Amino acid sequence: VPRTDEFSLIELFTQAFDVSPTPFGPGDDCAVLPPTSKHTCVTTDSVVENVHFTRQHFSFADIGHKALAVNLSDLAAMGAVPQWMLCSLQLPNHITTSQVRQLARGMSKLAALHHIRLIGGNMTRAKALSITLTVAGETSLPILRSGAQVGHTLYVSGTLGRAAAGLKILASGKRPTSTSLLRAQTRPNPHLAVGHMLAPFMSSCIDVSDGLLQDLGHLLKSSRVGASLKSQLIPVCPEVQKIFPKEATQWALGGGEDYVLLFSVSPKRKAAFERTCRRKHIQVFAIGECTSAKKLLLDGRTPQSTLGFSHF
Amino acid sequence: VPRTDEFSLIELFTQAFDVSPTPFGPGDDCAVLPPTSKHTCVTTDSVVENVHFTRQHFSFADIGHKALAVNLSDLAAMGAVPQWMLCSLQLPNHITTSQVRQLARGMSKLAALHHIRLIGGNMTRAKALSITLTVAGETSLPILRSGAQVGHTLYVSGTLGRAAAGLKILASGKRPTSTSLLRAQTRPNPHLAVGHMLAPFMSSCIDVSDGLLQDLGHLLKSSRVGASLKSQLIPVCPEVQKIFPKEATQWALGGGEDYVLLFSVSPKRKAAFERTCRRKHIQVFAIGECTSAKKLLLDGRTPQSTLGFSHF
Numbered sequence: 015v016p017r018t019d020e021f022s023l024i025e026l027f028t029q030a031f032d033v034s035p036t037p038f039g040p041g042d043d044c045a046v047l048p049p050t051s052k053h054t055c056v057t058t059d060s061v062v063e064n065v066h067f068t069r070q071h072f073s074f075a076d077i078g079h080k081a082l083a084v085n086l087s088d089l090a091a092m093g094a095v096p097q098w099m100l101c102s103l104q105l106p107n108h109i110t111t112s113q114v115r116q117l118a119r120g121m122s123k124l125a126a127l128h129h130i131r132l133i134g135g136n137m138t139r140a141k142a143l144s145i146t147l148t149v150a151g152e153t154s155l156p157i158l159r160s161g162a163q164v165g166h167t168l169y170v171s172g173t174l175g176r177a178a179a180g181l182k183i184l185a186s187g188k189r190p191t192s193t194s195l196l197r198a199q200t201r202p203n204p205h206l207a208v209g210h211m212l213a214p215f216m217s218s219c220i221d222v223s224d225g226l227l228q229d230l231g232h233l234l235k236s237s238r239v240g241a242s243l244k245s246q247l248i249p250v251c252p253e254v255q256k257i258f259p260k261e262a263t264q265w266a267l268g269g270g271e272d273y274v275l276l277f278s279v280s281p282k283r284k285a286a287f288e289r290t291c292r293r294k295h296i297q298v299f300a301i302g303e304c305t306s307a308k309k310l311l312l313d314g315r316t317p318q319s320t321l322g323f324s325h326f
Numbered sequence: 327v328p329r330t331d332e333f334s335l336i337e338l339f340t341q342a343f344d345v346s347p348t349p350f351g352p353g354d355d356c357a358v359l360p361p362t363s364k365h366t367c368v369t370t371d372s373v374v375e376n377v378h379f380t381r382q383h384f385s386f387a388d389i390g391h392k393a394l395a396v397n398l399s400d401l402a403a404m405g406a407v408p409q410w411m412l413c414s415l416q417l418p419n420h421i422t423t424s425q426v427r428q429l430a431r432g433m434s435k436l437a438a439l440h441h442i443r444l445i446g447g448n449m450t451r452a453k454a455l456s457i458t459l460t461v462a463g464e465t466s467l468p469i470l471r472s473g474a475q476v477g478h479t480l481y482v483s484g485t486l487g488r489a490a491a492g493l494k495i496l497a498s499g500k501r502p503t504s505t506s507l508l509r510a511q512t513r514p515n516p517h518l519a520v521g522h523m524l525a526p527f528m529s530s531c532i533d534v535s536d537g538l539l540q541d542l543g544h545l546l547k548s549s550r551v552g553a554s555l556k557s558q559l560i561p562v563c564p565e566v567q568k569i570f571p572k573e574a575t576q577w578a579l580g581g582g583e584d585y586v587l588l589f590s591v592s593p594k595r596k597a598a599f600e601r602t603c604r605r606k607h608i609q610v611f612a613i614g615e616c617t618s619a620k621k622l623l624l625d626g627r628t629p630q631s632t633l634g635f636s637h638f
Contacts, residue, residue, distance in 0.1 A: 042470050042471050043367075044369040046367050046468045046470075047365065047367075049361075049363045055356035056359060056445070057355060058414050060458070100368065101370075102370050102371075138374055141454050144452065148370060148412055
């Protein structure tokens with residue numbers, strides 16, 4: 015991308031966003047953020063062509079959406095409220111302005127929904143399309159992975175196996191049997207409201223990006239506890255169960271990319287927590303308990319494999 | 327990169343850094359930053375293989391250094407003091423752990439020099455090596471591009487044309503005629519101390535990454551003023567002048583990547599500013615003045631071309 019094209023592409027991209035100064039937004043050497051009395055949670059994640067998505071299966075709007083969604087899910091897991099984002103784009107030479115605009119719109123729609131402002135970024139040419147976002151949110155009480163204790167109940171904030179099923183449908187190349195599962199893969203929905211509303215009750219939290227068992231492993235390691243899960247409690251998505259009866263359980267345990275929250279609640283807070291869930295119509299699923307055994311057991315046995323997210 | 331390898335590569339990478347919690351550093355869904363009473367300046371920039379560097383000409387330590395240096399230069403241009411960074415790595419399959427370690431060390435050495443802490447990041451595989459950093463610094467008084475006024479003097483904080491000459495030497499494939507110019511290209515030195523010490527006197531500032539005339543153009547546009555430069559005042563690097571007498575002036579005006587600061591000082595602050603420069607042994611070069619003409623003149627004429635940074 016020659017520099018002049020770069021500047022006009024940047025303009026084209028930022029036009030899709032409601033870029034408000036903060037106090038000083040894009041257009042200077044840095045964005046400038048005002049002093050804050052809250053904790054700032056900040057994370058960065060990339061999506062790369064032919065690793066995290068293929069153009070055959072994802073529209074440019076999907077790619078823009080997903081690049082932001084995977085980052086917002088990390089904010090959700092802290093109980094943080096989104097504030098700002100920086101966007102680094104690597105664009106191949108042959109990309110068209112229309113494709114850049116679609117990508118920007120897919121991203122800006124999700125950004126607007128969660129009131130996160132684009133405050134800066136950069137653009138460079140590269141062989142493959144990739145998007146790296148840095149997003150930040152505020153909270154007075156960040157929820158860490160390390161706070162789970164023996165006896166705390168483990169919950170997930172949604173059904174599992176959906177994104178893996180969506181990937182399978184995409185990869186099959188057949189007419190989609192379920193657009194809802196397809197969209198779980200291409201347009202994941204970060205659980206920000208859930209994270210923010212339930213944060214006061216959580217002793218620990220992580221988002222399920224690599225797969226339930228693998229992410230639970232991270233949480234347990236940080237918290238230095240074990241866990242005992244019951245397979246009958248794992249909320250396998252009913253639609254996945256119906257279309258892929260053989261793979262459904264495996265995908266729910268290890269498929270990844272579902273971007274629901276996995277968290278723990280202490281016995282003391284449990285009653286108030288469940289009341290809040292009912293009142294706010296938040297669906298959560300208790301899947302097991304934290305134990306002193308320092309290992310992860312499923313129906314009393316060590317799971318055969320924790321699998322983990324597999325790229326294209 | 328399979329997930330397990332990814333986690334061990336992340337560990338290998340972070341080992342090179344002094345990773346102190348802030349209050350909660352890498353290892354959670356987000357890094358958590360404490361409340362702050364200052365302004366936070368934040369920027370992101372990428373370096374991409376075969377666009378910003380080639381492995382033929384850059385060592386892995388060079389790549390790590392330069393990826394951070396180009397970002398720190400943006401903090402310098404705000405007068406900010408570096409605080410934290412996030413690192414997104416895209417690694418090709420064939421990269422070795424030793425190469426990742428060298429890259430980390432090149433970056434961590436510069437990070438330690440400027441007391442900037444690695445607080446998080448991510449790693450993914452990709453076809454080409456690329457590094458995207460987000461860096462942040464604090465200041466109570468951010469210096470913007472937009473504050474230059476008619477009658478303010480324009481300065482640069484170092485000699486020019488060095489990085490372009492270094493690139494030429496690299497590209498020639500010949501035995502280097504000057505290691506100092508080579509290092510200007512491979513190991514640029516962000517002017518953080520200069521930016522921070524002189525910020526109280528600056529009315530506007532930008533770093534010279536795209537080339538003097540192009541970056542001055544950005545500053546003038548933001549400030550809504552013009553400028554009149556004298557070519558005899560442009561500090562062409564004497565070593566460049568000697569080795570490349572034909573190209574030296576052109577490179578000083580448009581070569582880019584010198585990462586010196588370009589800034590303006592009001593007539594009122596000029597005496598105190600120049601006293602401070604002498605006392606602190608900071609070398610600066612007055613190159614011209616801001617004018618009401620709304621255009622950029624060099625020796626009274628519009629420059630033929632503003633060129634701008636050219637990638638590999």
